Amino acid sequence: MEYLDFELPIKELEDQLDKCQIIGQESDVDVSSTCKQIEQKLEETKKEIYKNLTAWQRVQLSRHPNRPYTMDHVRALCGETFLELFGDRGVKDDKAMIGGLGKINGQSFMIVGQQKGYNTKTRQYRNFGMANPEGYRKALRLMKMAEKFGIPVLTLIDTPGAYPGLEAEERGQGEAIARNILEMIRLKVPIISVIVGEGASGGALGIGVGDRVLMMENTWYSVISPESCSSILWKSWEYKEQAAEALKLTSADMKRQKLVDDIIPEPLGGAHYDRDTTFKTVEEYVMKAFNELKDLSTEELVAQRMDKYSKMGEYNE
Structure with a gap:
């Protein structure tokens, strides 16, 4: 550990x-007391x-190397029923974005999520969970496939952000994320999004538009990471703890601001301390959300989703 x-x-x-x-x-001494x-x-x-826990400490827990990643959740939730699907049918298969069909409690889902690596080699292979445009286009392809066959969508979010490289920008990173947001808003099947680790910037939002958005207790969701915020405002990463507090990025902050629908509790110490309990709790919350949505008509589903996001934030006309 x-x-x-x-x-x-x-x-x-x-x-x-x-x-x-x-x-x-190793001795005859009674040390039980x-x-x-x-x-x-x-x-x-x-x-x-x-x-x-402070906001920064929760950020640290969300990045804990022993914390369950997306594929850990998928294997626990779906077992042998998960069938991974690949490619965006345009450029290539993005290893940072995984997706496929699986059954949870007998119900079929199209599951999409960002996957980080477990060691140096796999982190490089998965690009540290930072998807390129083809990753978001693969995600959209799978969600449109789910819509065609009437299968609900489950997205698992865990990314430090979309990949900011020159090649990603050349291939339309911003457009790919914006397209996903547009298409998810009007997707005609239930969408359940779960933040299982880091939820940073547009990289998270690109698969995070859902009828129900759930956050695990020790995760964060924000437009920018505390380190990047600190470097912009204070020209140094030394103020990341103050930045984390100011950003209001914890699950409790997000729930208070009505930006997420529910918080999934974690075992004492974090999800990595008791994985079995964590997976069972996530399954319960996912199925609860699905049961709330499954009987809605397509028109009600899309109308409620649009209404939900149009009410977010404060503004003056």
């Missing part, structure tokens, strides 16, 4: 507990740390 800087008190107590248990196993005291202290410390 890897620990973040604010989790070091937990690491120290877990190390103490391990040593205590080893002593009990000591171990119980350490376990109690460990539980109290975890609760104290995780109930008072």
